[in-house]
Amino acid sequence: MNTVVRNLRVVRRMTAAEIAQQSVYRGAWIIFMLANICMPVISLLIWRTALANGAKLPVDERYITTYFVLLGFVTMATSSWMAAFLANDIRLGKLSSWMVRPASLLVKFVANNLSEKFLKLFALVPMIGIVWWIFRDSMNIPADAGRWALFAVSIVLGAVLVFTIDILIAALAFWMDDVGALVQARVIIASVLSGAVVPLALMPAWSRGFVDHQPFRYTVSFPVEIVAGQLTGRELLAGLGIQLGYVVVLGALARLVWAAGIRAYSAVGA
Amino acid sequence: MNTYAEERPSLDRNWLQLQWRHVRLWRRFFAQAVVRETHYRAHFLTTLLVGLVQLGLGIVPTLLLFGFTSEVHGWSRAEVIALVGVFQIVTGLIATFVAPNLNRMTTYLTEGELDSVLLRPVSSQFYLTLRWINVAELTNVASGIVVLVIGLVQSDLRPGFGQVVQAVVLAGCGLVLLTAVWSAMSFLAFWLQSVNPIGVVFLSMVEAGRYPLVFFPVAVRTFLTFAFPVAFATTFPVRALAGDLGWGPVVLGLGLAVVAMTLVRLVWRRGLLTYSSASS
Numbered sequence: 166m167n168t169v170v171r172n173l174r175v176v177r178r179m180t181a182a183e184i185a186q187q188s189v190y191r192g193a194w195i196i197f198m199l200a201n202i203c204m205p206v207i208s209l210l211i212w213r214t215a216l217a218n219g220a221k222l223p224v225d226e227r228y229i230t231t232y233f234v235l236l237g238f239v240t241m242a243t244s245s246w247m248a249a250f251l252a253n254d255i256r257l258g259k260l261s262s263w264m265v266r267p268a269s270l271l272v273k274f275v276a277n278n279l280s281e282k283f284l285k286l287f288a289l290v291p292m293i294g295i296v297w298w299i300f301r302d303s304m305n306i307p308a309d310a311g312r313w314a315l316f317a318v319s320i321v322l323g324a325v326l327v328f329t330i331d332i333l334i335a336a337l338a339f340w341m342d343d344v345g346a347l348v349q350a351r352v353i354i355a356s357v358l359s360g361a362v363v364p365l366a367l368m369p370a371w372s373r374g375f376v377d378h379q380p381f382r383y384t385v386s387f388p389v390e391i392v393a394g395q396l397t398g399r400e401l402l403a404g405l406g407i408q409l410g411y412v413v414v415l416g417a418l419a420r421l422v423w424a425a426g427i428r429a430y431s432a433v434g435a
Numbered sequence: 436m437n438t439y440a441e442e443r444p445s446l447d448r449n450w451l452q453l454q455w456r457h458v459r460l461w462r463r464f465f466a467q468a469v470v471r472e473t474h475y476r477a478h479f480l481t482t483l484l485v486g487l488v489q490l491g492l493g494i495v496p497t498l499l500l501f502g503f504t505s506e507v508h509g510w511s512r513a514e515v516i517a518l519v520g521v522f523q524i525v526t527g528l529i530a531t532f533v534a535p536n537l538n539r540m541t542t543y544l545t546e547g548e549l550d551s552v553l554l555r556p557v558s559s560q561f562y563l564t565l566r567w568i569n570v571a572e573l574t575n576v577a578s579g580i581v582v583l584v585i586g587l588v589q590s591d592l593r594p595g596f597g598q599v600v601q602a603v604v605l606a607g608c609g610l611v612l613l614t615a616v617w618s619a620m621s622f623l624a625f626w627l628q629s630v631n632p633i634g635v636v637f638l639s640m641v642e643a644g645r646y647p648l649v650f651f652p653v654a655v656r657t658f659l660t661f662a663f664p665v666a667f668a669t670t671f672p673v674r675a676l677a678g679d680l681g682w683g684p685v686v687l688g689l690g691l692a693v694v695a696m697t698l699v700r701l702v703w704r705r706g707l708l709t710y711s712s713a714s715s
Contacts, residue, residue, distance in 0.1 A: 193631070196630050196633060196636055197635060198676060199636050203640050208642050210651050211496070211646050212500075214507065214508070215500055215504060215507055218507045239542075301530075346481060349624065350488075353485075362495065362496060363496050367503075
C-alpha cells in the first residue's frame with residue numbers, strides 16, 4: 166500500500182510540474198484540438214446528409230449526431246501518444262537513469278499523459294460546446310445522472326486500456342530495434358476498430374460478433390455508446406464487465422512483459 | 436579585380452530566364468531526391484505499405500455509406516470511389532512536393548536557417564516551398580490513379596479529351612490553391628514562431644475532400660470552395676470527367692489560383708519584413 170501512495174504522490178507532483186511546463190504551448194493545444202474535432206465534424210455532416218437523403222441506417226439521426234459530437238472528446242480523453250517516446254527511451258538507454266530512481270519511468274509518461282489532457286480540456290470543451298449547441302435539437306442527452314457517471318467511469322477505463330496497449334507495444338523495444346512500424350499500425354487499426362472513423366453500429370452484420378467484442382471498441386466507441394446509444398441495462402453491465410476484463414488482463418500482461426523486458430535490458434549509453 | 440561588394444550584372448537577362456532558371460533548379464532538386472531515395476529503400480517500402488493501408492481504410496466509410504443507399508445527391512458509389520482516387524492523387528502530390536517543406540517552416544525561422552536561404556541567388560519563397568521532395572510519396576499518386584481508373588470503369592464514365600483536360604486543369608488549380616492555403620498558414624510562423632500544429636489542422640481539414648461537395652450543408656460548401664478550396668482538388672475534377680461541368684469553373688479555378696498565389700506572395704513579403712535573423 167505504501168508504494169502505491171508514494172507512486173501516486175510522485176505522479177501528482179510530476180503532473181503539476183508538467184502542467185506548468187506544457188502551458189507554455191497553450192496556443193499549440195488550441196490548434197491541435199481544432200484538428201481533433203475536424204474529422205468528427207466532417208463525418209457528422211456526411212452521415213447526416215446520407216440520412217436526410219433516405220439512407221436506411223440501423224441507427225437514427227439522434228444517435229449519429231450525439232455520437233460524433235462526443236467522439237472528439239472521448240478520443241482525446243482516452244488517447245495515448247507515448248509508445249514511440251517510450252520505445253526511444255528504452256532503445257537509447259534513457260531508461261538507465263530512471264532505474265536508479267525511486268519511481269518507474271512509466272510514472273513520467275503517466276504524468277505527461279494527464280497533464281497534456283488537462284490542458285487540452287480547456288481548448289476542446291468550448292469547441293465541443295459550440296458544435297453541441299449547433300446540433301442541440303438532435304442530440305440524445307440522457308437525463309439520468311447514472312449514465313453520465315458510467316460514461317465517466319468508462320472513459321477512465323478506456324484511457325487505462327489505451328495506455329496499457331501502448332506499454333505493450335513500446336515494451337517490444339526491449340527486444341526489437343525499431344517498433345515505429347508497429348506503432349503506426351496500431352494507430353491505423355485502432356482508428357477503424359475503435360469507432361473513431363465510423364460508428365461501430367454501422368459496421369456490416371457479418372462483422373458484428375468480432376467488432377463488438379474486440380478490445381479497441383472499449384477504448385472509444387463504448388463510452389460514447391453509453392450516452393448516445395440505446396444500450397439496455399444488461400448490455401451496459403456486460404460492456405463494463407468486458408471493459409474491466411480487458412483492463413485487468415492486458416494490465417497483467419503488460420506488467421509481465423515490462424518485468425521481462427527490464428530483465429532483458431542491457432543499458433545502452435551507460 | 437572584382438569584389439562581392441561591387442555592382443554586378445544580374446544573373447538573368449529577363450523575367451522569362453529567371454523562371455527558367457528556377458525550373459532548372461527544381462529539376463536538380465528532384466534528381467537529388469531520387470538519388471537520396473535509392474539510399475533509403477526501407478523508407479520507400481514502408482511509405483508504400485502505409486499508404487496502401489491508409490487508402491484502404493480511407494475508403495471504408497464510403498463503402499459502408501453506400502451499403503445503406505445506392506446514391507446520395509446524385510453520386511453513385513463508383514463515382515465517389517473515383518473521387519477518392521483523385522483525392523489520393525492530389526494529397527499524394529502535396530505530400531511529395533509541398534509537405535516536406537512546409538513542415539520545416541518552424542525550423543527555418545526559429546533556427547535561423549532562413550538566413551542562408553536569403554543569401555542565395557534564388558527566390559526565397561520558391562526555395563522554402565519546393566526545396567525538399569519526398570519521392571516515396573509518389574507511390575500514393577500511383578495507387579490513386581489505380582483507384583480513379585477502377586471508379587471510372589465501374590461508373591461507366593467515358594470522358595472525352597476535353598473533359599480530361601478540364602479535370603486535369605481543375606485538379607492542378609486545386610493543388611495550387613491548397614498549397615497556397617497551407618503556405619499562408621505556415622508563413623504565419625513569422626508572427627507566431629511555432630506553426631507545426633497548423634500542418635496537422637490543414638491535413639485534417641483536407642480530409643473533407645474525400646467526399647463530394649454536395650454531401651455538405653450549403654454554408655460548408657461555400658467554405659470548401661472559396662476559403663479552403665478543397666472542392667477544386669476533388670469534386671470539380673470528377674464532375675468534369677462525368678461531363679457535367681462547363682469551362683466556367685475551369686476559368687474560375689484559374690482565376691482563384693492566380694489570386695491565391697498573389698496573396699501568398701504578399702503574406703510572404705510582409706512576413707519577411709518582420710524577420711530578424713535567429714542565427715546571428
